[in-house]
Amino acid sequence: MDDFVRNKLLEWGLSEWVEKFKDEQIDAESLCELDDREIDNLITKAGPRVKFKKKLKLLKLEQEHEEAAGLVQEEQTSNQETVISFQCEQEHEEVPDVVQVLPSTSDTGKRKSDLQSDASRLQSPAKRQRQSMPGFAESIILSDVKNIMTFVHARLNDQDKLSAFLKKKISDLETDKRELVGVFGKTGAGKSSLINAIIEEKNLLPSGSINACTSVMIKLEANTYSSKYEAEIEFITKEEWNDELWSFHQFFCKNGDHETEDNDDYLDAVEKLSAVYGEEWKQKSSENLMESKYFKAIPEFLQSKRKILTCESANELCAKVVKYTRSDSKQGEGNEGKKWFWPLVKCVTVRVPNNPFLQHVTLVDLPGNGDCNKSRDQMWKGILGNCSTVWIVTEINRAASEKEAWEILESVSSLIGNGGKCQQIHFICTKSDLLDDSDDLSSADVHDLITERNVQATDAIKKEFNKQSKIRKHFTDDSFKVFTVSSKEFLKENYLSPEETEIPKLQRFLQDLNDCHSETVNYVTRAHRILSLIQGAISRGVDSKKGEVCEELERNMSLQLDNVRKEMEDTYTAFKKCLDDGVEKSKCSYGEKLKNFLYDGKNGGAFYNLLKCVVENGGVYKPKKGKPINLNMKLASCLIDSIGAEFRKTFLNEVKCGAFSGVINTFTLNADSLIEEYQNAELQLRFLKTEEEKIEAKLNRIIQKQMKKVYSSLTETVENIMEEGYKKALAFTGEDTLYNMRETIKNHVHSKKDMFEQAKNTMLEKLHDLMVYVLETLEKTMKESIGLSFKAEECLLPDVSTELKMVKKHYDLLVGTPDDEI
Structure with a gap:
C-alpha cells in the first residue's frame, strides 16, 4: 500500500481499515478499480463501507474533472501534507489545538503569496471555469464541508467575543432555496411530453389516454442521494x-336524483368517489367509506405518512405513480376494480437521478385554479407565490386565442406578480411540427411552413399579451417570452434541427438557473471565507493602522445606511399617496361593483347556487371550469390598482436590481478599495465583503417573502371585515333567501365602508415594519462584523490550516481559482 491510499483512508475517517488495505496491497491504481464485491470484502461494517463508497465516487469524479481540463497530476506523496482528516486528530502528526491571537500585533505571519504557495499543490496550473457536476458529487462535497465546519465549530471556545462570533457564523451558514418553475397547461397540450423532452427523460411523465388530474401537484427534482428514480407521495x-x-353525502341527500351531467359539483363528487371506491360508494355512509379495508393498498394514508416509491427506471416509476396523479379517461371500460388514489393525494415529488437540469431547480406541474381542499389550495398558493418563472403550455394551433391559457394566466397574475416573486412568464406553444396536408410536401417545404407558422404564432401571442390589461398590471413586455417548441422533432429531427425545436433554449434557461443557485457553491464559498479569517487572524495581526481601517469602514457604513433610509422614506411617502387615492376611488365605486356582481339580470336557481357557494367560502369560489370568483378582491380592486405601479417599482422581482431601487444590493463598505491601502487587513476586509453579500442575500429573501404579505394585506383586511356579512347572508332560508342574501351583503359593505381606510393603514403598517427591520438588521449585522473583525481583544483560536486546505480543494473543484482568490 502506498502513502496515497493510506492518506485517503485517514482523510475519509477510515483509519481502522488501513492495515486491511495494506494486507491486500491496495495502491493508488487499484484503489479506483475496486468493485462492490471487493469493497464488501475489504470493509465488513456497513456504515464505514457506505462512507467509503461515497468518498471513492468523489475521488473518481475529481480525477475525471482534472483529466477533462488537461490538468497536471500532482505527485501522490504531496497529499500526505494536506489530506489529514479533521476526524483523526489522534494520528501521528501533531497539530496545535489552539494558538493565542493578538489582533493588534505587527505583521509577523504569512502574506497572501505565502498562503497561496502553501495551497499551490491543490490548484491547477491553469485557471478553470466551473464545470457541471453530477448531483451526488456536489452532495458529497457539501456533506464533507459541513462536517469540517462542524468540527471547527466544536474547537472554537466560548471565552471571547471573536470566537463566539465565528461560532455563530458557522452555525448560520445557509444554503439557498431551490428555484421554482411553475408549469400550467390543460390536458392534451403536450405538457408531459415537453417536460420529458426538456429534462431528457423520455418516459418519466405519462401522456396519451391518461387524463391529468386537476388537483395533484407534481414536483420534479434531481435525486442527489441515489441513482434510483423515486416518487414521494404526500396525502391529504x-x-x-x-x-x-361528509360534504358529498350532504350534497347527494339534498339534491337527490335531480342532478345532471351539466352540474360540475355533482360530476366532481362522482369522479372522486368512483376513483377511490369504484361502485362501492353508492348506498354507503361517509363513516362506512372511512373503513380501513378501502385503504389496504395505501396504509400510509391512514398512518398520516408519506409513501415512497423507488424504481430502477423512469418507465417503471411512471407505471407505478400514475394512479396517484391521474385518472383514466376510459374508466369503466375494462377497468372495474382498478383503484385510482389521486383524490387522496396532496402532492407528488418525483426525483430523477443525476439530472443536470434539476440540480437546483424544481419544476412544478400545477393545477389551473387551486383546489377546494384547503390544504391543497394553501400549498398551491404557497408554491405559486414562490415561482421565479411560470410556463404557460398550450398547443400552437390557435394559441393566441386559447381562452383557457389566458384565463389561467389572468387568474394567477396577482399571486405570481406583485404578490409573488415571478420574474418571467414563458408562453410555450407545443406541437409546432404538426401541419395539415403535409404528406405531399418536400422536407424543405415542410420546414419553411413550420418556421413561418412559428413566427406568425409568436407575433399573434405578443399582440394578445398587449391586450391583457389585468396581466400587464403585473408584468412588462421584457418579462414575457414566447417559445414555439416541438418535443417530437427534438427527438426525431425529421424537419427541424434541435435548436429550431427551441427545446435547447428552455434547457439553457434551466441550466442558467442551476448555475446561479448552487447551494453547494454558496456554502463552500462562505465556509472558505470563515476559515480564511480564522487562519489569517492566527498568522498575522492588523498592525497599528487598524483604527484607521475601522474609521473608514464606519464612515462608509453610515453614508450607505443614510442612502437606504432616504430611499425607504421616499417609498413610504409614495405608497401613502397612492393608497389615499385608492381609498377615495373605492368609496365611490364599491356600490357599482356590488350591483354588477349581485344583480344585473342574475336571477334563478343557478345564481342562487353560485352566490351560496361564494358566501360559504368567505367570498371566494373556484368552479371546476371557468374563472374563479373573489368578491373580496373585487371590493379591494381600486386599492390594489392604486399601488400596482409603485409596488412593481419598489419590489422588482429582477434579482439584478433588487427592492427599493436596488439600494440594498448596492450597499457596500468599499472593502475592495481599502484592500489596496491596508494590505495587512486583507483577510478581514475580504471577510467583510462576504458578510455584505450574505446579509444582502438574506435581506432580499426576507423582503421577497414579506412583500407578499404587504401586498395581500389589502384583500385580507377586506376579507376579514366581510366575514361577518357572509355569515349573516348564509343564515337565511325560505322563499326570499336570494333577495335577503343580496341585501345583507350590500348593507354590510355600506356600513363597513371604512374598511378601505383600514386596509390602507394595515398595508402602510406592514410596509413600515418591513423597512425598520431591514434597516436595523443591516446596521446591526455590519457593525458587529466590523467590530469583531478589527476590535476584538486577545483571544484563542484553533489552527485550521488543514481544514482550510481541504475546503480550498473542494472550492477549486467547484468554481476554479479566480484572480483575487486567497
Missing part, C-alpha cells in the same frame, strides 16, 4: 377526506 389528512365525504 384523514380528517380532510372525511370532511369531503
